[in-house]
Amino acid sequence: RELHYESANAVLVPPLNFAMVAPGVYRSGHPNKHNFPFMRKLGLKVIVQMSEEPYAPELEEFLLGENIRRIPYKIEGNKEPFIEIDEEVITSALINILDSRNHPLLIHCAKGKHRIGCLIGCLRKIQNWSMTSIFDEYRRFAGSKVLADQEFIEIFSAKVPYSLEHKPIWL
């Protein structure tokens, strides 16, 4: 059956802290039902979840109806000094981001600030951005600087494999 989510006034509501990262890659906080008409326009193929919060049934239904595949990484953010993001999870998420067959793709955590900020910082390192511009982008979303996240980005040195055939054109 076909699902309809258009609202009366048709104003489009992007998810919290929504932004474009690169052609075919979007970032945001946790989507909710108000974001469905907006998300539908993105024509998403994949949604990458970087948070522990379970999906609401309406979100599950939306993904099913739109044929959007969900890749779940149920991780917590950096919380000094005890919890640290797992480098292997970031590497695995980056492998999915660097495969253009998954595009258009939305990556989200709870607020679209810290966990996604770490992930995108590591992506920018692969893109060879200067650390100044990486931290500037991180702080644009996170507001104040979180040293644990910046350190994570700076130290991240995993080799992320990607296929020459399926890598995005911007890499």
Add this chain to the structure above:
Amino acid sequence: RELHYESANAVLVPPLNFAMVAPGVYRSGHPNKHNFPFMRKLGLKVIVQMSEEPYAPELEEFLLGENIRRIPYKIEGNKEPFIEIDEEVITSALINILDSRNHPLLIHCAKGKHRIGCLIGCLRKIQNWSMTSIFDEYRRFAGSKVLADQEFIEIFSAKVPYSLEHKPIWL
């Protein structure tokens, strides 16, 4: 003759406050020579200038060498209560942004905050984004809120014509 701008360590430096707006559309502050290797990777067709600062000869040369067309709007930003951005200039810039034949395109002002923030706010209205999300994006770049700019965005109601044949797919 062919121009080379690669630096020794090959770190890519995006222009100040660089970000992606939508597929084929980028925003930033005034580019300088350190940004040339980064800009080359974007494969730009057009650069839209929203500032009075003259281009340095090296920037002119870069645009020529890369075959990037420059569309100059030499405007000042909102400075209450005397200077106000011209709605006609914003409309004209939007017409260029909404023509996919100009993509990929970079729009810049001096710092990539206020004038570009106004322009992108008006673009988001055309895209039918909620005012909350428009102001949130504006403030992400501008830091604190500038009421004159937010008012400009809220009041903007010009009809921006675009061709059905050449409009971007995301509109």
